[in-house]
Amino acid sequence: MSLVETDDVDGGEILSLHQRILSDIREKILSGVWAPGHRIPFEHELTAQYNCSRMTVNKALSQLAKAGLIERRRRSGSFVRHPQSQAAVLELHDIRIEVEALGLSYRYVRLERAKRRSDAEDRALLGLAAPGPVLALEGLHFAGERPFALEQRLINLSAVAEAAEEEFIEIAPGPWLIGRVPWSEAEHRIRAMAADENIADALDVDAGAPCLVVERRTWSAEHPVTHVRFIYPAESHTLVARFTPSQG
Amino acid sequence: MSLVETDDVDGGEILSLHQRILSDIREKILSGVWAPGHRIPFEHELTAQYNCSRMTVNKALSQLAKAGLIERRRRSGSFVRHPQSQAAVLELHDIRIEVEALGLSYRYVRLERAKRRSDAEDRALLGLAAPGPVLALEGLHFAGERPFALEQRLINLSAVAEAAEEEFIEIAPGPWLIGRVPWSEAEHRIRAMAADENIADALDVDAGAPCLVVERRTWSAEHPVTHVRFIYPAESHTLVARFTPSQG
DNA sequence: ATGGCTATTATGTATATACATATTGGAGCG
DNA sequence: CGCTCCAATATGTATATACATAATAGCCAT
Structure with missing residues (x-):
């Protein structure tokens, strides 16, 4: 499974919570709603938004970071990476x-x-x-x-x-x-x-x-x-x- | 059994425990010691071997599965995958x-x-x-x-x-x-x-x-x-x- | 000002625990 | 013999908690 794999939620596929969080954020990035450089919500904000634990949010964000879609900086937050970040x-x-x-x-x-x-x-x-x-x-x-x-x-x-x-x-x-x-x-x-x-x-x-x-x-x-x-x-x-x- | 960070001598890099587990297993697979089809140790065995929690082992194995090196089957265990097409x-x-x-x-x-x-x-x-x-x-x-x-x-x-x-x-x-x-x-x-x-x-x-x-x-x-x-x-x-x- | 210290903050890693889910081996029944 | 059902097992997901670490903002003293 690739990290940047998309399931269209329309089909009603069952996603685990961290997958759904990952998918939501990825969608915002790929659609351009969150432009490169944009700071995505802090873990504790997503925790509140999805009403889940920080570990769950962390799992989603870690995967997005590994996939290269976001960059995480301690004390500052997580940011959408510029598309120039190519392999x-x-x-x-x-x-x-x-x-x-x-x-x-x-x-x-x-x-x-x-x-x-x-x-x-x-x-x-x-x-x-x-x-x-x-x-x-x-x-x-x-x-x-x-x-x-x-x-x-x-x-x-x-x-x-x-x-x-x-x-x-x-x-x-x-x-x-x-x-x-x-x-x-x-x-x-x-x-x-x-x-x-x-x-x-x-x-x-x-x-x-x-x-x-x-x-x-x-x-x-x-x-x-x-x-x-x-x-x-x-x-x-x-x-x-x-x-x-x-x-x- | 505390938050010990282990240094991996061979790259000189400091790896977190789950990264070290991942790296050890990957090494065994890429070097051929564990051939395709081989069942790698169960989570609870690795837990004992590395003296850590199952979550830590799970993190390493999940990533290996995502990378396509292993395949995980409930109730059966995790197996080295046969060589893949693309990567x-x-x-x-x-x-x-x-x-x-x-x-x-x-x-x-x-x-x-x-x-x-x-x-x-x-x-x-x-x-x-x-x-x-x-x-x-x-x-x-x-x-x-x-x-x-x-x-x-x-x-x-x-x-x-x-x-x-x-x-x-x-x-x-x-x-x-x-x-x-x-x-x-x-x-x-x-x-x-x-x-x-x-x-x-x-x-x-x-x-x-x-x-x-x-x-x-x-x-x-x-x-x-x-x-x-x-x-x-x-x-x-x-x-x-x-x-x-x-x-x- | 300015260089250094400290408190704060967000992320990074790890723990112990719990329950869900898929799969299998075997017990028991027709 | 074949079938169903159950218990055992390994993985999958999520929780609450803890402490570590990097980076910064602001304060203080020189």
Whole structure:
């Protein structure tokens, strides 16, 4: 069971009290009612509100802290964390930071932008059950004068309606989304691929050249938010991830 | 039997009791001492062993269950779970399990084995400061009749002296190591690469074909243990990793 | 002011206890 | 023999309580 697992209470599922407290608070955070930085009620306030012991409240809050949704500070209280608090793996995919870490100038250029009703492929990529409006974007990240990565993205407009108003001409959709949509879960798929003609053209490599492909699906409170595919020429990119045995 | 805080010598960190219990059990599982399916001690047994209350033991076991390392069954006890799909992919990367999950038969064949004093490249890969004995291995993992992955591995014999006695003819070094050396940290590098002639030959693909390369360095208690490079033909492999936000 | 002390506060960990709940092994009955 | 029902057992949740620890706000003396 993941800590940021959501059960919609509508179905009438039986939750233990600490699970309900956790779920209530998580909902307030993911829905944005409690913005990053907001101080959530003290344990003794929640104790009064739910009419339960402090241990029960503590269990819920400890789990939220471990899941990274809140930060707890002695004497000060518990605070909603800023969504920038991403796992290392995601930070690696803030391409601006990667490029600037190499000492090169960064630039994003939009290639395509289409608003449409999701087709079957869109829904498969996003993990959507029903049709709905989506925004399809394609753009190129530059390191200096050279193409660094090609980005192909779908945004679920049912989850992020404001995205429909954005042009994303020079703003990459990744950073834009991170500032607006707290994510609760993400799935990565990483593979190698030979560049087809379109990709080779965009990235300025030979057709058939090996590329690293990183795909990411992101959910917020069980709702699919976005699917993105980054395509890197093999020479330009290595993913690095460091692990210790989980939990702790 | 009071509020004793125990220091865990091996990381030098001060762990609370429930964290120490959790860490001890996790160690037994990850090192293979307690194999999948093994019943771990009952709460009341751990209570006696650590001389603490059941709540403390329960906290540790609940977290292990949440992390997916164990499964808890009322009236029956708690059991080590069989290796899982997602987290295991990056954490353990056991190719036998991947192959068998595809419904194919698995086989490992050693290609090369050389014991030598580490040269500069070996030391760079392993992260060693001083020269010392290393074991260099190359082997091929098969899925059915087809090559599935090429493995190139260095083992630091100063850290794992017993490895010098092993031939690794049909035993892959990965599982062998996991059973002997509990790892405390691992670093992955993932990239795409075109197959050179040797690789193409071993994997039975065309030269220049795109491959996914996963390199892992592993430490145990600050000592470099092994460096391994897995090379997969692009068609045969996708890495999947699922994350929830967490600091770390 | 300003550096140090103290009291206060919220969280962190642990205890002992209680009862609920799921599951199993076995006793007893048809 | 097969079935039901019960008692035993291990985990699941919650309680009230206790003391530890980190951080801060405010006070005091220099």
